[in-house]
Amino acid sequence: MTSNNTLPAQPGRPVRTGLPDRHLPAPAAKAAVQAADRAHVFHSWSAQGLIDPLPVAGAEGSYFWDYDGNRFLDFSSQLVNTNIGHQHPKVVAAIQEQAARMCTLAPGFAVDVRAEAARLIAGRTPGDLDKVFFTNGGAEAVEHAVRMARVHTGRPKVMSAYRSYHGATAAAINLTGDPRRWASDTASAGVVRFWGPHLYRSHFHAATEAEECERALAHLEETVLFEGPQSVAAIVLETIVGTAGVLVPPPGYLAGVRDICDRHGIVFVLDEVMSGFGRTGTWFAADLFDVTPDLLTFAKGVNSGYVPLGGVAISAAVAATFDRRPYPGGLTYSGHPLACASAVATINAMAEEGIVENAARIGETVLGPGLRALAERHPSVGEVRGTGVFWALDLVRDRETREPLVPYNATGADNQPMADFAAACKRQGLWPFVNMNRTHAVPPCTVTEAEAKEGLAALDEALHVADAHTAAGARTAAGGGAASDGGAPAAGRVL
Incomplete structure (x- = not known):
């Protein structure tokens, strides 16, 4: 290309x-x-x-x-948040109209667009998550979900997975499982981490999704028991892990976590900041698994980031805790009218224009098949995973050992293969989302079939750069044969 x-x-x-x-x-x-x-x-x-x-x-x-x-095809949706694409005219018009009418009002007042945004969100969340607390973004949403869980249960500890990202504010960064936590980790925030399921790089020596699910749940249950269930306020999980690799949980896992929480009186929090509002081809990723949390955090796609907005959708049981007891938290810009107006316009546009359905169709008919075809052609692709317009390619040096293309948290010269790959994407007019040894295919939910195919063609060209760093590429450079390790990768456990 x-x-x-x-x-x-x-x-x-x-x-x-x-x-x-x-x-x-x-x-x-x-x-x-x-x-x-x-x-x-x-x-x-x-x-x-x-x-x-x-x-x-x-x-x-x-x-x-x-x-x-x-010009760049935005295969990153910026930070996986412009779900309705850039400059959607209906949302731009709604912001302009609201700015002309009323730019701001304190959160203690009842405001039409604030109430309507909450109503539209509550109408799409699973189960009885019918109350909405608005924040300025996803990290604040996680902060307040944790606070609600601790006050509701009277317990101090919160549990989260190693492969996770929950934000960069104080509690959210301590919950985060990736290396961005390290510089700010106080080791005193009452956070306990555990391994979530990830069959391709299993910590449980599993060979099937069913084994991975069963063993991951057993590990979580044991961790809860060893920490003392009576001390655990919440388990916080990304419904589908985002930045850490688009990790889709195996069937039954989230239902199993729900059961553990119910048996021990633990608040179940699903972080849908990245996976919500059409990204997975459903309004929320929880819809794919028929599971309802006690608290659900959102941001990003709720208005595609046109104006900063996030929030917590709250179950009836947790909301009841604060019927006669003041909630100990608030924000000057909670439910900001400009942000809420953009959310109302976004949600209505998504419904009227079939944007969620488009994301599901593009994922099923274009991105999924196209990415799997790339894996067959490129030895650098170890695994393809995802749904909707939420996909990742796990890039490796060797399919048999599953050695990542670059080391964990690589910097400088160690990260050069991924830096070269990203540069190759940009030369093809594609703006990629790259993290560690992964590249994600996360275009807007409004992406057309032609645009998705354009992105796949650009990835196809750029992956030749990654292939050169594989074992197959080294053999080719040395005259040892074609750069292809066709077929499924063998079992291996290089983490």
């Missing part, structure tokens, strides 16, 4: 196929944005002197573009 997303200037008026005229190359604007960014913006998760953020000029639908006329 030869990318036509980088389009050179022509004599006279430049022509940039696929880009609106208002976003033709603008070198002076680019330089101004870069200078201001470098002088004043402090970026997340970064060594400030080692990064060079891309100046973005505009975005629409499944694409965004820079000031040089380079």
Whole structure:
């Protein structure tokens, strides 16, 4: 595939196929944005002197573009949050209309768009999760879910899985299971971690999904017993683990966790910040497993991040705790009118335009089959997993041993294979979501069949770069045969 997303200037008026005229190359604007960014913006998760953020000029639908006329297919949905794509006209109009009518009001008042947003969310959450506490984002939602669980039960401990991400605020980062926790881990936040199910890299020596489920539940139950059930307030799980690898739990696992929580009086919290609002081809990932938690956290897709918004959907039992007892928490911008107006417009647009159904169809007919076909052609792909528009490729050096393409939490030269792969994607006009040894295919829920196929073609080209770092690639470079390890990977347990 030869990318036509980088389009050179022509004599006279430049022509940039696929880009609106208002976003033709603008070198002076680019330089101004870069200078201001470098002088004043402090970026997340970064060594400030080692990064060079891309100046973005505009975005629409499944694409965004820079000031040089380079257009990128957004296969990351930014941070897996622009579920309805960029600049959806109905949501933009709703924000403008609300801003003209009433920009803000304190959370203690009853406001029409706040009540309507809560009603629409409650109407789509599973079971009796009919009350909604609004936050500014996903991390705050997790913070408040933990607080509610602790107050409701009177217990201090909270349990979470190692392969997880729950946010970067104090309680949320302590719950998180990936290395981003390490620098902020106080080791005193009352968090106990356990291994969740992940058959491809099983910690339970399982050979089947049924074995993985049974052994993971036994491990969790034993951990609860050894910690003292009477001290555990909540078990917090991503319904489908997101950043840590799009890990779809085996059938029966979440129902088993629900049973453990019920038997020990533990609050079951599902984190749907990334998996909610159409990402999995259903309104919530919990719908795929027929399970209802006591608390459900959301953000991201609730309004595609157009205005910061998150929240906690609360069961009747937990909500009743605070009928006569004040809830000890609040936020100045809880249920901000602009954010809630954008959520109302987003949810209505998703329902009217069949966006959730589109995500399910694209996953079943295009992304799933297409990614599995890539795995057959590329020895660097160890496993394909996902659903809807929520997929990951686990990239490996060797299919037989399942050795990851880069070491766990690799940096610098150790991470070069993944850095090279990401750069190859961008050369193809694809903006990837890359984490450790994985690349995720997470376009907007509005992605078209043609756009999804465009993304798959770009991945196909970029994966040749990853293939060069595999055992098969090394054999090819040495004249030992074709770079293909066709067939399913053999059992192996390199973690």
